Amino acid sequence: MRLDFLKDGQIGDAKQQALSNLVTEWQQRLGSISWFMRCLNEEIARKANKEDQCKGAFWEGRFKSQALLDEKALLSCMMYVDLNPIRAGVTPSLEQSDFTSIQQRIREYKQPKTSAKQASSNKGHFQLLPFVAAEHQAQATGINFAFADYLELIDWTGRCIRNDKKGFIASSQPKILQQLGITADAWLEHSEQFMERYANVSGKWSRMCAFKQYAGGHWCKGKSSSHQLHPN
Template structure:
């Protein structure tokens, strides 16, 4: 049975989510449609452009992305602390970038709301907008509706562009974030569309590699070109799982993706390349099952969450659920403390 999105997305559980969205029509999101012969490569830029625009509105960070021919992947972080720090004026200004303000709220902003009841209604509306501007469903809605309208206008047609609602997975800890980011960034290599991560166009790994190569950038968090989205900074100090960055560095991540990419190209199923990146041991990730999931594309879109099993136990208790789909796959990929001795 399909669950309500609010039952699957909880910032109190984790701020990190993997989102997947697919086109419903024969015409592709981007790339060349072999049926019609039309090339939609330019639409890839639409996705990145819209992501960049929405980052100026929502309290949502982009950790990883990959824009494929008929679908895209995102790994995002919901920043509730940032949204809570916005003033009422900033909330209204951000909301107005996407939607027109109701007359009542416009009057409130101009200091023309004369009664207590009017002011309270305006304040309640602003509070609701604050919640929406840190909400995954509203973020994805604002991304997908814009892309659908633009594609429909270009195709000269109406109707659904996306295949139902987007799919999302909760990433319960840093190991899950690392694994999912790697899975997303290696999509073009796994699909045979690129030979290496650095030649994987319209992926966050290519953006990170290029940013690292630019000596004039102060830090990777601001390293972006043109309409590329800003990528979240990798690496943090402390043990807070809800801090603004994850517990692995850019160097850790690039080493792991390069190692996995070479394993994909060599295509020796069941073989583990030498010189296993230390980050796998630090985050208690099984190398063989990591390669099976990330490098060889074992499908995981049907699971609701990824993370160490002990995190599943915590989340099940927190949400009052009997179980969450994904614990079996996670038990194979992520090692228990006893298995790491």
């Protein structure tokens, strides 16, 4: 940006207004996920098209923003994202699911425990929000379940959605399902169709409606799906 609008250390009223408008525009862009995704997608699309010698959009859509209002909605979305590579047939296991949080969590769990100071010094390593078991919830911030329970749930869900399985489960369900009061069939359907069942917000139906009103809307998609996971 040129600074030749300065004269004797002063800025004229017109140029001051132009500068103020420019700063306001930058602030809006820095706080806009839409602008960020536009810039990110454009760069990736250009490189991919150059490599493949073709034209057109690289992604099917720019992005999808979904408000997660409670723990059941959070778990549904986490499971949907973590199982995407397996559902698409890209990888056969969670450990080999590149660029997923579950892969990073499993690797970290297998590694020898390091101090918080050592962990924070790892450059380029993004720290995920930890799972916090019930007995530690008062002392720590994190996802309100034990990591072992989440592993059990995602492993069970992944095995059920395979093409050679019909969704039948054994007599015992993962503890986390029992704690939440979710039926196995309802959970399995949500893990496969989470993005199709909701639009912009998911959670308990009453909270979805309240959120939609707060955000300026009056209609929510996913009432029956919400009631499946939140029967009470």
